[in-house]
Amino acid sequence: MSRRPAPMANAPSGAQPRDLPRAPRPAATPDRTLHMIGNAHLDPVWLWPWQEGYQEARATFWSAIHRMDEYPDFVFTCDQVVLLSWVEESDPELFARIQEKVAEGRWVMAGGWWVEPDCNMPSGESFVRQGLYGQRYLKEKFGITATVGMNVDPFGHNAMLPAILRGQGMDSYCFLRPGPHESELPGTMFWWESPDGSRVLAYRIPFEYCSPPGEVAGQTEKALGQLDRSLGDLMIFYGVGNHGGGPTKANIESIHRYDRMGTFGELTMSSPRRYFDEMAKRLGERGLAELPVWRDDLQHHAAGCYSSHSGVKAWQRRAQAAVLSAERWAAVAGHDVRADLERAWKQVLFNQFHDVLPGSAIEPAYDDARDQLGEAVAIAKRIITRAHNVIARDIRIPQEDGTQPVVVFNPHPWPVTTRVEMQYGLAPTGVQVVDADGADVPCQRTQSVATTDDKGRGATVFQAELPPLGYRLYRLRQGAPAAPSGLSCSETHIENDVLRLELDPATGWLTSLLDKRTGVDLVAGAAGEHTVICEDPTDTWGHRVVSYDWPGEPMAVTNIVLREQGPLRARIRVEREWGRSTMAEEFILGAGGDDAVEVRVTLDWREQAHLMKLRFPVALESPAATYEIPFGHLSRPLDGAEEPAQSWVDLSGAGAGLAVVNNAKHGYDVSPAGPGRSPSIGITAVRSPVYAWHDPRLLDPEGYYSYQDQGTQRFTYLLVPHAGDWRAAGLARRAALLGSPVRAMLESFHDGALPAARGYLDDGGGQIMVTAVKAHEDAPRDLVVRAVESTGRAGVATLDIPLARVRLTADFGPSQIRTFRIPLDDPLSAVETDLVELTTRKGAFTVEAW
Numbered sequence: 140m141s142r143r144p145a146p147m148a149n150a151p152s153g154a155q156p157r158d159l160p161r162a163p164r165p166a167a168t169p170d171r172t173l174h175m176i177g178n179a180h181l182d183p184v185w186l187w188p189w190q191e192g193y194q195e196a197r198a199t200f201w202s203a204i205h206r207m208d209e210y211p212d213f214v215f216t217c218d219q220v221v222l223l224s225w226v227e228e229s230d231p232e233l234f235a236r237i238q239e240k241v242a243e244g245r246w247v248m249a250g251g252w253w254v255e256p257d258c259n260m261p262s263g264e265s266f267v268r269q270g271l272y273g274q275r276y277l278k279e280k281f282g283i284t285a286t287v288g289m290n291v292d293p294f295g296h297n298a299m300l301p302a303i304l305r306g307q308g309m310d311s312y313c314f315l316r317p318g319p320h321e322s323e324l325p326g327t328m329f330w331w332e333s334p335d336g337s338r339v340l341a342y343r344i345p346f347e348y349c350s351p352p353g354e355v356a357g358q359t360e361k362a363l364g365q366l367d368r369s370l371g372d373l374m375i376f377y378g379v380g381n382h383g384g385g386p387t388k389a390n391i392e393s394i395h396r397y398d399r400m401g402t403f404g405e406l407t408m409s410s411p412r413r414y415f416d417e418m419a420k421r422l423g424e425r426g427l428a429e430l431p432v433w434r435d436d437l438q439h440h441a442a443g444c445y446s447s448h449s450g451v452k453a454w455q456r457r458a459q460a461a462v463l464s465a466e467r468w469a470a471v472a473g474h475d476v477r478a479d480l481e482r483a484w485k486q487v488l489f490n491q492f493h494d495v496l497p498g499s500a501i502e503p504a505y506d507d508a509r510d511q512l513g514e515a516v517a518i519a520k521r522i523i524t525r526a527h528n529v530i531a532r533d534i535r536i537p538q539e540d541g542t543q544p545v546v547v548f549n550p551h552p553w554p555v556t557t558r559v560e561m562q563y564g565l566a567p568t569g570v571q572v573v574d575a576d577g578a579d580v581p582c583q584r585t586q587s588v589a590t591t592d593d594k595g596r597g598a599t600v601f602q603a604e605l606p607p608l609g610y611r612l613y614r615l616r617q618g619a620p621a622a623p624s625g626l627s628c629s630e631t632h633i634e635n636d637v638l639r640l641e642l643d644p645a646t647g648w649l650t651s652l653l654d655k656r657t658g659v660d661l662v663a664g665a666a667g668e669h670t671v672i673c674e675d676p677t678d679t680w681g682h683r684v685v686s687y688d689w690p691g692e693p694m695a696v697t698n699i700v701l702r703e704q705g706p707l708r709a710r711i712r713v714e715r716e717w718g719r720s721t722m723a724e725e726f727i728l729g730a731g732g733d734d735a736v737e738v739r740v741t742l743d744w745r746e747q748a749h750l751m752k753l754r755f756p757v758a759l760e761s762p763a764a765t766y767e768i769p770f771g772h773l774s775r776p777l778d779g780a781e782e783p784a785q786s787w788v789d790l791s792g793a794g795a796g797l798a799v800v801n802n803a804k805h806g807y808d809v810s811p812a813g814p815g816r817s818p819s820i821g822i823t824a825v826r827s828p829v830y831a832w833h834d835p836r837l838l839d840p841e842g843y844y845s846y847q848d849q850g851t852q853r854f855t856y857l858l859v860p861h862a863g864d865w866r867a868a869g870l871a872r873r874a875a876l877l878g879s880p881v882r883a884m885l886e887s888f889h890d891g892a893l894p895a896a897r898g899y900l901d902d903g904g905g906q907i908m909v910t911a912v913k914a915h916e917d918a919p920r921d922l923v924v925r926a927v928e929s930t931g932r933a934g935v936a937t938l939d940i941p942l943a944r945v946r947l948t949a950d951f952g953p954s955q956i957r958t959f960r961i962p963l964d965d966p967l968s969a970v971e972t973d974l975v976e977l978t979t980r981k982g983a984f985t986v987e988a989w
Contacts, residue, residue, distance in 0.1 A: 161398065168401030172372040173359065174409035174417075175394050178216045179203065179378050179385030180291055180348050183254065184504050185494040186831060187382070196222040197230050199383035204236045207245055210391050214408045215240070218250030218289045220273040221489060227280070241281045247410040248277050251285030251309060256491035258296040259436075259783035260445065260452065260805045262459050263770030263927065263956075264910055265491060266300070267974050268484050270307035274975045275916060284977070287411040288312040288339065291348035291376070293493040294444055294680070295783060296437040299770045301333035302956055306974035311340040311415045313374075315348050316440040319365055325431035327367035328418070332434045334771050334931060334954040340415060341433070342374060349380025354393030359403050372421070374414050436773060442781035443681015446750070446806035446823035447498025449852050451505055453803040454512040455496055458487045460879035461519035464550040466913040467608060468526035471899045471942060475919040476522050483518040486511040499679050502830045502845050527610075527884055533891040534612060543570075543615040544886040549605035550879055552912060553904040557876060558708065558729060559603045561883050562587060563615055565595040570615040572601040575895035580613060581730065583620050583705030600707060602729070605881060606898030608912065608942075612886075620706065626730040628709035630701045633728040638860065640728065640736055647696040647713040647724070652736070652797070654860040659795040661860050665756035665817040670694040672717050675750040675826055678834040679847070681781070687750060687823055688779035688810045694722060694751075706730060719745035735800075735873065736858040742825060747846040750826040754810075755799050755858070756819040762792035764809035764820075765865050767874065770910070770927050771954050772865075777818060779810040786874035788820050789865035796861050798870050802877045803854035822856070866930045871908055899942040902926060907936030907951050915960055916976045923976060925958040926951070941989060945969070949984035957982065 179199045183192030200222070203215040217223070227234045240246035252269035261269075274284045288309040290296065294316055304312060312331060317324070324343060331341040345362035355377050362375045377394075378386040391408075398406035419427060462483045469476045490508045494500045531546045543563060549555045563570055572582040582601035589596050599620070605611050627634040632641045641651040648669035652661045673691030677684050694715035703710035708729045715722045720743060727737040744751075766773050766784040775782060788807050789798040799820050806823035810816075829844040838844065857877060861868035902909040908929045915921035922943050926936055928951040938947045943966040949957060960979070961969040971982035 164399065164401035164405070169404040171404040173404055173406050174372065174374045174414040175355070175406055176216050176374050176376045176409060176411060177214060177378050177386040177390070178348065178376055178380070179383050180380035181219065181222060181383040182292070182381050182492075182494055183219070183221065183489075184492055184500050184507075185381065186501055188501075188503055189507055193225050193229070195383040196225050197233060199385050200226055200237060201233055203246070203385050204233065204240065206386055206388070206391060207240055209388070212408045213386070213391055214245050214247060214410050215385065216247045216249050216410050218248070218252070218285075219255055220251070220253050220276050221485075223280070224276065238281060241283065247412060248281065248283060248285045249287045249313070249411055250289035251277065251307060253485060253488040254492045255290045255292055256488070257444075257493045257496045258290055258293045258300065259768075260455070260496055261491045261769065262785070263299065263303070264463060265459055265487065266303045266769055267306075267911070267925070269488055269491075270303070271916070271975050272481065272485060272488065274307055275977065278977065284308050284975070286310060287415065289411065291315050291344060294441040294497065295439060297768045298436040298773055299333050299768060299954070301331050301339045302335045302337040302770070302954070303974065304339050305337045306956060306958075308973065308975065308977075309339065311342070311411070313342050313344055313411050314437065315344045317437055318440070321440055322438065324437070325433055326370075327373070328370055328430065330430050330432040331437075332432050335952055335956065338432075340427075340430075342411070344374070344376050348376045350377040350390065352379050352384070352387040353389045355390055356393065356397065356402075359397070363403065370418075372414070372418060374409070374411065436768065438783070439685075439780070441497070441680035441682055442684045442687075442806070443677055443679070443826060443828070444497030444499055445781070445783045446804070446826045447679050447681070447828060447847060448505065449803065449825055449848050451490070451496060451498060451508050452805055453852070453854065454509060455487070455490060456803055456878055458512040458515045458519075461516045461523075462487055463911065464879055465519035465522040466911065467550055468523050468548075470912050470914050470922060471608065472526035472529050474522070474526060475914065477914060477916065477919060479518050479522060483515040486515040497680070498847065500831060523882070527882065530610065530893070531884065531886050532889065534610075534886070534893045534895065535891040536612060536886060536888050538888040539614065541617055544888065545613045545615060545883055546610050546886050547603045547605060547613060547881055547883045548610045549608065549881050551872070551875055552608040552900045552902045552909040553872060554607050554898075554901070555605045555876060555881060557603060557605070557881055558600050559881060559883050560585060560598060560600045561615075562589070562596070562598050564593070566597060566615070566617045567594045568617060569597060569619050570599050571618045571620055572599060573614050573616060575612045575614070581624070581707045583703070583707045585703065602707060603881065606896050607901035609896065609898030611896040624706040624730045626704070626706070626709055628701060628704050628711070630699055630711065633709045633711065633726065635728055635730050635733055637732050637734045638728060638736065640726065642699065642711065642713065642726070644699055645696065646693070647699060647715060652858065652860060654795065654862075657795050657862045659860070661757055661759070661795065661797045663758055665758040667754055667756035667816040667819050668693040669754055670715065670717075670722070671752045671754055672746070672749060675748055675828065677828065678832045679828045679830065680833065682834045684781060686779040686808060687752060687781050687806070688808050688821060691752070692717065694720075734860070737855065738858065739853070739855050740824075741851065741853050743851045744825050744827065744848050747827050748829075751824050753822045753824045754819045755797065755821075756817040757790050757797050759790060759792040759795065759797070759818060762790040762796065762818050763864075765789045765791070766807065767871065770956060772931065775809065777809050777811040779808050781823070782807050786878065787870045789868070789870065790818060790820055791864045794862060796863070796865060796868075798859040798861065798865055798868055799856055800859060800870060800874050800877060801854060801856040825852070866906075869904075871929050872904065900924070901939040903937055903939075905936075906930045906932065906934045909938065918962070920963050922961040922963055923958060923972070924961065925956065927956045928952065928954055939989060944989050945986050946989045947984060947986050949982070959984070
């Protein structure tokens, strides 16, 4: 990734529209050029279903073509590649006209992504795929790629986006939010630098990205009121948007009229690419270098959208994990399933749209989102199941009477030790688990998912030690599991060799979480409730919300029971209720060296216009807070602000810390100590606003409305005590395993060439983490491996890749993303590639035979 300002990219090839002859402007005309950016921001889903957006894309794009026919200087800027794909399949004549206008330089492609997604909640790999499929589509259909990133409507932008944009061939970025009242950004145009040092030239769109259908005077005046006048030349976006429409005749004719009048300066039909190039030329290399630099994310707007509609957020997390796993197993098995993966990914990417994933669309939109994300998961499961069966059929599994072979598959490119829950049949007395050599494996009986009279059905949980991105063979034998181990437990405590947790029967929350490695009790003496429920009068987006750290009431404990105790793990179930809602939390701790508490949550929520925070008070002095973001992390103050994040948040201080990792939530806060309360991590577990309710519209007290998140939801979080700071806890890998568990499958006896255990790719489990293993988009016999430095410190990665018979060693800068292309037929000729797999890069690394 680039670590310093780079020259602006060239404009796309093709003839450029010539400037038409103009009458001279008055001498009093302001000495500036306003680049008028004609666009039609179109929400494919929002207050309407996607089927309506599908039609509107066609109508809007025909309107843009007609305006080009009528006005020879009109230029149209288009983003969101999915809209072009819809037009291609539904209206070939229109698509051909668009191709003509792109070649003329009058239809300009910006953004380069499949949709304008929410820019905080998707995973890093999802942002890569937005550009992978978007830019490659533009290249195939139009012979160009976008060089300007464009997300005009999302509600915030994570700090690693400059690195992703540069890796996708974009050197600049247009955005609207946060507005001037929401963030003290350094100006209208500035360098935005990600933690790895990559920079894009960012432009905050003034006032609005769309305009009314009439003249543009009001739009221009309001935009000028928000712009940094020191720039001189500026961009102003116009055109009817949201439900599409685009620039109107009245828009265009008023631009011509005010340009002749000289009211605002020179007004020219332009594009973001032309603007950035002309500004680079005018400022020169020195002037560009002197622009201010912003080294942070771009927040805050609509903080409630990170907790609206719990369902779509959980579906998204599940779908992302499933498709990434399918990519890996297809690559391992050598299956060319690029078309299937593309179909699955495009369903995932579409539902990351900034009014779907944030929960701000109408209720019927989530029926479609559920179905589309379900399709992605179903495709992924078919790919995974096929690959696993193809691998398993080649494992040598000798006949052993009275046993059932089980093959456990690890989708992660590092060794994993984890508990596996397995359903079985034909074993009325239970089962023991052994490895391929017959050695006992820790296991215990657990509750089956089937409730029948078949006494042979049952379930076991056992501890699996798995190779990286690989498998291991185990066997189930009939018989009772081994006797209990040294794990100590009761209805209010569990203790193993590393941790001891104690629960208060009155509150159902921890009074102690002792880390024996450090001697630090992370919660003893910490004050504050674990569950906090309060009224929530805010709209679906949570407009103008700074914090949800509001006073409220706890859920009352109704029951505590020791649900499981055995040689492998213990489980305490705590049940609560408030109003018409109930919640059960099951605290699980394994035997031996298990160093994290797993908590499974079942929440049956029946409240309207209320929210619940799960709070985790800590007994730490002056702790520092760190949040996971896509491909990285950020430090943020302890001020109770509602913040977006990925899977984990950490509080560390004085040589110890506590992290909370979860598999479904994205709205967090870290609140400071205060009267009667200790510092705490907060997760907004549930909000129940009215669907698609946008302030300042007031709700009718007599009206009938549908409220979000009514009913049962399930999610899991981990409590991870650690020494030092968060880097010692391996949080990114824990989050990956929590979100994408290993898979166990029953197998039969047969001969085969494969051993009882095998791994196919190992990143070493250190600070450099492999995030993608896939077939190259153009060459299925070429392996693509992407890795990111995960701690913010420079390091060296050694990737053992038995799948390609090579070992690759590479230096990584702090938070750097690197992608390698390894031909399986000639692996020593590996090269580094960009994030869209179109061009190779010069990069220092070594490859040797493994």
